[in-house]
Amino acid sequence: MRKLIPLVWLLCLTLGAAMAQDAKPMSWKDVATWKYMPGSAFKLSPDGQWIAYGIVGLEADGELILQKVSDPDSKKSFPIGNTNFPNFEFSQNSQWLAFKESPKFSEKQANEKSKGKPLKEKVHLIKLGTDEKKTFENAGGFSFNAEASTHLIINLPKEGNADIKGSDLLIHQLSSGKSQNLGNVREHSVNKAGTHLAYTVDAANSQGNGLYLLTLASNSTQVLDTDEAGYQSINWTEKGDAFAALKMKKDKKYKQDRGTVLGVKSLSSPQVTLYEAAKDSTGFDQKYTISPNRKPEWSEDLTRLFYGIHPLVLAEKETPKKELNKDSLAAADSEKLSKILADTTIKSISDLQKAIAKADTAKKADPKKNDAKKPEMTIWHWNDSRLQSRQQVLENMDKNYSFWAMYDLAVKKHIALQDSSMKDLSILPKQRYALGSDNQSYELQGNLDGQAYRDLYIVDLKTGAKTQLFENFYQPSFGSYPRPSTDGTKLLYGKDGHFYVYDIVAKTHTNLTEGLPVTFVDVEDDHNVTDPLVSPLGWSSDSKYVLLRDDWDIWQVPVGGKETALNLTQNGRAEKIRYQYRFILDREEKGIDLSKTNYIRIYGENTKKSGIATLSPAKKGGLTPGAKVLLWEDAMISGLGKAEKAEVFTYTKEKFNEPTQVYLTDASLANGKKVTENAPDAGKFAWSSGVQLVDYVTAKGDSLQAALFLPAGYVEGKKYPTVIYYYEKLSQTLHNWSNPGYSGTGWNPSLYTSNGYAVLIPDIVYKMDDPGMSAVWAVLPAVDAAIKTGVIDEANMGIHGHSWGGYQTSFLITQTDRFKAAAAGAPLTNMISMYDLIYWNSGGGNMSIFEASQGRFTGGPWENWEAYERNSPIYHVKNVKTPLLLLHNDKDGAVDFTQGVEYYNALRRLKKPVIMVQYLGENHGLGKTENRKDYAVRMMEFFDHHLKGQPAPDWMTKGVPRLQLGEHLEERAF
Known part of the structure; x- marks a missing residue:
């Protein structure tokens, strides 16, 4: 009835005996100053040559550890104050490290007792491989300018006027050490190449408010648009060749500002497109405006701009103040005084005060106006699709909700893509189609019995036309919800215990799993739902395959042609090994690249072992059946990572009595070298x-x-x-x-x-x-x-x-x-x-x-x-x-x-x-x-x-x- 983990068991007994003599039980007071490495506090430089990680404590000051991988003696420690979330970043060229230093725990305690002003933070800049360090006082957020890595950009928080949304932005040139200060910057964002900085200005009395573009190499600034308005929501394209933003202008008629979309492309000689909805009386419903609650974005081909719209709400009219007629006021006061003097019931000062108050109240009463105090109440109705309590929780989100819309630059036309009859919309890859969803017809019943249904639609992003895909679509688990292919022309979805692909162009449905010898239903799900499916791993980058899980093995299933589905991992079900998920090593990937080695996290259901296996590419496309196990231990193995620009890998390992540590290795994951000292007081x-x-x-x-x-x-x-x-x-x-x-x-x-x-x-x-x-x-x-x-x-x-x-x-x-x-x-x-x-x-x-x-x-x-x-x-x-x-x-x-x-x-x-x-x-x-x-x-x-x-x-x-x-x-x- 028991299983022992043999080697670990013997080792732990030996260690346990030794520790019993030299170590003490940890008390709850010890926990306050216990130091550890938070899960997200480890980073590898893009070239894989440097590591940095933070050690923090609840009531202790933390430190940042920096070390060159090839030289253990290069390890340095820098104080980062009292923080739970160490903030540090390597430059993309792996030459610099910047990090933030928070106030010390003792300073925070003293400040809390004295109720002083917020304490200030610092940003430190280090040139890797040297003793060179520069400190920036009173600093906020910071970042390098992406790929270029020529500048460090630091936000300098400003105290004072809350009406001014802008603050100082410091742009520090790394090569020369010179800094430039931009004032009243509300938002800023650098493109992927790091060549351009887009920023907005928000100054006192809106003087100089606008959208600006700074070319960092030449330090030249171009004014893209200025107005007495608020500029916000800068959003670069993924390539970094264009960006969109919003201009919000006050209109006294409405509670909300009215919006304009700005699209900027051709960065060397910027072309600025402005779509002013308020001036489009024929194409834009003037009961709406462009919303500040959704970031605008370009289509990939830079022919269309997408943005949010929401209804306008009229401002409450102010009642005009009437001029006081002094003669009438005097007559009224005289009449009031005569009535009080004639009142024989007044026997005391208290009676007199009551009579005066009564007379004042009678004077203020306006027979045309209801001055009665309104009750504070909620009306709960049995037909409410959402409970009133739920409506209260979602009130701000509902107020700020916006619908997707589009502006086509070629025809200069605005197209609304959704309205209140379709509450959710997801723009699919390549921006040719969108997936619409609405559960309003089923929301009440779903909130009662927990069964999820919705109507699904396909929206043509060239015309805005909406076509129903499913009515009353059942979603017993997240695994059933449609997932788009990487080319945006197909949808993988689950229905009645099977996976299907819908071809949007051909308008055809294909059952992918009906002929396979296993079920993809999560048979271990013991909730009261019907045929919940195991969530898929996803689409291949070429949109030719989907990778599905049957809760044990991974299957490569073609979505067209004569190929057959393959069980890639083969031994999962037989050996009770779960091939759980795929490690994403490239943050910018679009789908699963089957031409590369894929790393999979594996877990032994009965042994509790864990590790990492690989699936290799096949010569004719797709992946080759048969997983190769690289790590498999009586430990918790996870957290696989890779340097962005080098074949240097890291993974984490821990045991119940051994703190999580990071190990450095190569693509084979062999001979991992521990490079962190998490929990230094263990x-x-x-x-x-x-x-x-x-x-x-x-x-x-x-x-x-x-x-x-x-x-x-x-x-x-x-x-x-x-x-x-x-x-x-x-x-x-x-x-x-x-x-x-x-x-x-x-x-x-x-x-x-x-x-x-x-x-x-x-x-x-x-x-x-x-x-x-x-x-x-x-x-x-x-x-x-x-x-x-x-x-x-x-x-x-x-x-x-x-x-x-x-x-x-x-x-x-x-x-x-x-x-x-x-x-x-x-x-x-x-x-x-x-x-x-x-x-x-x-x-x-x-x-x-x-x-x-x-x-x-x-x-x-x-x-x-x-x-x-x-x-x-x-x-x-x-x-x-x-x-x-x-x-x-x-x-x-x-x-x-x-x-x-x-x-x-x-x-x-x-x-x-x-x-x-x-x-x-x-x-x-x-x-x-x-x-x-x-x-x-x-x-x-x-x-x-x-x-x-x-x-x-x-x-x-x-x-x-x-x-x-x-x-x-x-x-x-x-």
């Missing part, structure tokens, strides 16, 4: 001694696995207190490094194993109409199998989960008393009441989640009452014997706070041992660092007491009275 602390993979069979006959993480200093034959954690399927995390940190749920497996706990993470699969019982059927057999390893102390087991895992926890303790303690974060506890509540983060109703997503029920409670009741913790609350720590926050926008309150009150009424902690204003997970720290400590204290027998703190045994809470929290804060 040696100071004790980590898990290793991992085990536990096989088990659920009560319903499903074969599943669980990841068992050993405690630090593990001694074979000794049993350890254990926390069981779950969230659907997670055994694939067997080799994942969990970076120490304060999570939004209080959970971090590395901290628990460091402190002497074993951690078990079992898989759960679901049976329809039994989401709670499915956890019982899966988790208890997993625990039984894990106990047989001899690692787990069956008398000291705790369970924990958050959200859906919190639901499983709150349900499990109603079905078994095998666990000594349970911690449930933001749990669903009453499936019947929860069904009709709102997912406030999105504004949508829960019913669609219950019927077609995570809930896995067929129908609503009134159609399936017994199943809802059977799987609701609240209806079995009398069975609970396990002490429970319950986390639920009052602003939880996913699982309503009332779910936690219901469960807490029911347990309290029955005098069951329950503690609920609530962090004011927090959502579904904890956001504030101080709250994350506090809950992480409390949860471990809770398990330490129940599973390790440590003394319980007073907050657990006695609670904390409201009047003593402030002092209690102050004592614990760190």
